[in-house]
Amino acid sequence: xxxxxKTLKYNKSLDCLVAQRQGVLAGELIAxxxxxxxxxxxxxxxLPGNDGVKRFSVKRTDDFDVTNCTVLPPSDLLxxxxxxxxxxxxSRCAFVACRSQVSRKAR
Numbered sequence: 001x002x003x004x005x006k007t008l009k010y011n012k013s014l015d016c017l018v019a020q021r022q023g024v025l026a027g028e029l030i031a032x033x034x035x036x037x038x039x040x041x042x043x044x045x046x047l048p049g050n051d052g053v054k055r056f057s058v059k060r061t062d063d064f065d066v067t068n069c070t071v072l073p074p075s076d077l078l079x080x081x082x083x084x085x086x087x088x089x090x091s092r093c094a095f096v097a098c099r100s101q102v103s104r105k106a107r
Contacts, residue, residue: 016069023075
């Protein structure tokens, strides 16, 4: 287990795990947290691999939490997000352009 995973919030950790089969991130596992946030308030996200863990963030908006994900060809990520409050229950899909975001920013 990568050391980064030990710092994730209890019951708000990894909710999106998907393997990329083609494109820029072919062979990579993509992991996005439900609500473990970085210092900027964005979702902590990872590309765990044999050569270490690459980190990136996904912008969090409107207090929605990640609940699931899938990869869209060729290299993009579709997140299913949910919001549960006393007043409402809502869900939506969010598009993440991995081919440009992750390949440049992951470190």
